[in-house]
Amino acid sequence: MFLKFLRLEIKSFFRGTSLGINLTMKILRFIGILYFIGCLIGGAFLAFFYIQEEMHQNPLKMVSKFMIVAWIIDLAIKYLWQEVPTQNIKPFLTMNIRKNTLVNYMLAKTFLSAFSWLTSLFFITFSLIALFNGYSIIGILVWLIGVIALLYLNNFINIFFNGKEPLAIAIGICFVIIGSLGYYNIIPVLSYSESVFLSFYEKPYFALIPVILFVLLWWICFRYLRKEFYLDQGLEAKKTVGKTENIAFLNKYGVIGTFINNDVKMLRRNKVTKGILLGSVMFLFYGLLMFTSSLYKTPAMMMFMGLFVTGGFQFLFGQRVPAFDSSYYPLMMTLNVPYKEYLKAKWWLMNIVTGASIIVALCYAYFGWEVYVTFFAAGLYNMGVNSQFTLWSGAFNKTQIDLNSKEKRLGQKGSFNMVAILLLIPKMLLPMGVFALAKYFTGITGGVVSIAIIGVIGFFMREKIFDIIVKQYKREKYSALDAFKNKG
């Protein structure tokens, strides 16, 4: 039975997203997956030999020490992105398959998710290296089993947490407290972790604990799901209460206001867009990178960071502009709104957020006004020039986006295209170059002013540029409509 299910899984993996994606995309996706695998395997080599040769420490000890951190990060990632695969189980419910088998299938399915098996790659490779370097076979084997059992435990914990946000937040806060206690050496969390995980290696019978835990949680999870294995209980897609709301003052701005209102609702009510919002907030902190290396202190890199700090939302949202509307694109294309108005609304939304980011970025003035004025100029450039370029590159992004599904298959990111990469030249390299040169020859004032001027020119040329973009969107209309029909 499981073999049959496995065959279905393989089919869904290769067929699910390949619709509408051409061969180059498939190859790129494949390379992407290989790259990830390479990174993890390479990372294992690096971790082992760097610790052994450079730090002259016991690699196994070191990895055990940080295992607790890896485990918590793994749990957090799974909670945020991994969904319990309840939806595609439905067709099997009425087939001649025992429910117990289906529940186990659903549980096993979570292990097939990339989040689960990718981390295992690291630990398997690491253990293999350790084996070849004279560690005891039984010890390493047992250590590996223990570690992987603990990591897979997270899949079950995730199932319990799903939809219980307050509980998850409470536990998150606990982790933060424990983390800071460990950071300030009040509780030696890391050495506890070291002794626990290392004991798997030294006293193999200790590894029975995670294995027993794993089996126990599987059993509890099984009972939990089995009891709710009905369409209107556990298998029901989560519904949220719909609230009719409206940002009233936007109504003054006609069609554009209506569209912005709608986009705000879209951003707030869908899982994918919530991720974008979170990402945009993270980008605000991007400038803190300047403390990690002097490399970031060059004028060009300061500009680079400024562009990301102020334009995080714009980059993330703008390049998905028609794609976010993909599930109702035919409606958009038949409503009596000219294309230009549709794009303008998106443009305003992006620039309002960029404007807000420029204000929030004032915090960077703490590190010197020079930093802030650089970021300020970058913000102006984002508003005047990049907003248009980002919309332009969006026209080529024809990935159907299912707004309300959390999990994305690895390498599904179809937004890669040549045009988007070529557009990086005016978006990133041009301001970086201009700023670096102007600052070199005329000082910080000249640099900031020259970037700001380009931004303002772009701002006033926007009608002209919009006309060009609208033409592009019209040219891509039919192929976009066609591509958006292919659900992932």
Add this chain to the structure above:
Amino acid sequence: MINIQNLSKTYGTATVLNIEHLEIPNGETFGLVGNNGAGKTTLFSLMLDLIQASTGFVSIDGIKVNESEAWKNKVSAFVDDTFLIGYLTPEEYFYFIGELRGQNKASVDEFLKPFHDFFNGEILKSGKYIRDLSKGNQKKVGIVGAIIGNPEIIILDEPFANLDPSTQIKLKNLIKELSKQDGVTFLISSHDLSHTTEVCNRIVVVNKGLLVKDIQTNPETLKDLEQYFADQVSVSDI
């Protein structure tokens, strides 16, 4: 008036639609019937400029739909669930469409009043997003959305499918009323011959992309159509 000239759509070597000439005058209730794959949705998609014609064109009041967007002022459509915005509540969806069609919140509320019966109390103020409504209720939202803002031409693809019997009757009355009182042109495709003959004053049958029958509805029409499809079955071996 909708005018279709030499319209064809070809995918590779397969021609899925080929209509030499078709005129739909204003105020007509136009029914399109045919089996799956006959080209009904293709025809509607071409009229709405959602796909590109291989040859020929569709023009609405003399404006070719693929050259100007002016037709969007006159036409509204509900073809399938890609015309719904899942993350909105039904009210928000109606306001959104209404505002784009020159209405405001108050006039949309006024417009919705007579539909409380049609919605059967399950749609307005239900506290649900459209994506969480049942298929039938989604369809109701889509159909009512297409009527907002007094469009001159309304295109509905299979409006009767998925609706409960009472709602089917209500929908038929609604279509009749709108076409009689406001002179709205309706384009309706359906698999249900009796509904179509009841509301439409002209029925066109398509088969494998070709226009095979064009009938002004009369008391004999239903029988004719049933006979036609029955013949199709006996001609092709089952």
